Amino acid sequence: MSETAPFEGLPTTPRADELLDKAFSRAARAGRAKSGKEAQESMLLTAGNILSDNMRNVVTSWPDMDALAPFHRELADAVVGVDDLRQQLSEVNWASRQVGDLRKDYQGRMRRADAETAKKLRKQAFARFADVVEEVEGDLLAIGEARDELRTLPDIRPDEPAIVVAGYPNVGKTSFINRVTNARNEIASYPFTTTELHVGHLERDYVRYQLIDTPGLLDRPAEERNDIERQAVSALTHLADAVLFLVDASGECGYPLDAQLDLRDDLRDRFREVSVVTVCNKSDRSVDVDADFFMSVETGENVDEVLDAVVGAIDHEPDLPFEER
Known part of the structure; x- marks a missing residue:
């Protein structure tokens, strides 16, 4: 099998x-x-x-x-x-x-x-x-x-590099995956949440990368997750080779910037073994945040640069903040 x-x-x-x-x-x-x-x-x-x-x-x-x-x-x-x-x-x-x-x-x-x-x-x-x-x-x-x-578990492959795309709702995660992958937001069922799993794929130098968005899991603080969801997050820690964390400094997503950064810090603690790259999306509206990169999925600004960086981050050790490596 x-x-x-x-x-x-x-x-x-x-x-x-x-x-x-x-x-x-x-x-x-x-x-x-x-x-x-x-x-x-x-x-x-x-x-x-x-x-x-x-x-x-x-x-x-x-x-x-x-x-x-x-x-x-x-x-x-x-x-x-x-x-x-x-x-x-x-x-x-x-x-x-x-x-x-x-x-x-x-x-x-x-x-x-x-x-x-x-x-x-x-x-x-x-x-x-x-x-x-x-x-x-x-x-x-x-x-x-x-x-x-x-049987409804998504076809996610542990032998292929995986980039987990995280952040609060409405910060542009799915839009980013849609823009950079060839799967055009392939949707797979995610049994331990009431929502869906978004999986996209792209190839670089003959290597296929998986980009995974997990609505219902990594878009809210740990204390709000139930036991099954916490175990699901634990499973994801085995899978992730890098985490791309998107923030919306403009606040248009509906969540305060401080709360977004607290969630980012929570995920850094959870995904200790991999790089967590912080990216400010909607940079055409606001860049008022300390981030590794600034981009706008809507305009296309720096999208390729962010993708190159997070793919490159897979080869980095996560013992230093990304910007210091």
């Missing part, structure tokens, strides 16, 4: 009643093709194999969480809870083995029985199959819900 989108190919998780209906209906068809004890044994094997194989496939279709990149692993944990998911998969794996063991046991007993006893044994086996599958009914539902949530 590709690391670029480790949950994208997950198959639909069947419900317990769907599994039982599928197994028993196919078993009935298999039984009609034979007679006597052979029919009962054929029904037993068909139903047991379908149930055991399908539940095993539910488990094996999932990637090894410990083998995922830290970004994807923490993202999955923020969305569904990795420990809970592991336990649910373990229960379904147990059910798969249990059905397999029952199938073998009843097959052996049938071979020593007459036709009438074999029919009774087959009915007993089906009842026990149903009990096992129904015991993991809740686990199958939870796994299905986790699959549906995780």
Whole structure:
């Protein structure tokens, strides 16, 4: 399964009643093709194999969480809870083995029985199959819900350089990404917020860079984020190779400049391992702020210079303020 989108190919998780209906209906068809004890044994094997194989496939279709990149692993944990998911998969794996063991046991007993006893044994086996599958009914539902949530995770690639574009709403983040990337504001679902994730891509010297805006996460102070959102921000710290922080000195964004700079300082503390480049956008309206660069996305002023700087910042150590490097 590709690391670029480790949950994208997950198959639909069947419900317990769907599994039982599928197994028993196919078993009935298999039984009609034979007679006597052979029919009962054929029904037993068909139903047991379908149930055991399908539940095993539910488990094996999932990637090894410990083998995922830290970004994807923490993202999955923020969305569904990795420990809970592991336990649910373990229960379904147990059910798969249990059905397999029952199938073998009843097959052996049938071979020593007459036709009438074999029919009774087959009915007993089906009842026990149903009990096992129904015991993991809740686990199958939870796994299905986790699959549906995780399949919507954005195709963000940990092996490609990532620039996180941050700042309060209305400072020009999405406009900047639209202007400099070839994705024209590709939108991907972001399960742990009520908004969306904006991802754009550009290439420099045969290297593809990802520009990521995270509305609902990095556009407000840390104390306003809930536990899941804080964990999502933690996941982003594994991903970011540089942070471009946009401020609006004119105040037209609706947030005081002091609050914007406080948010910038909060992100500097959070993203300690990477460069945080402060850029004053809307420089055609105001430049009344201490920033690394001044630009206007609307007029195009210094946009290319800012892009060059933040791409270059990926190779810098973040131990000094950007302007001192």
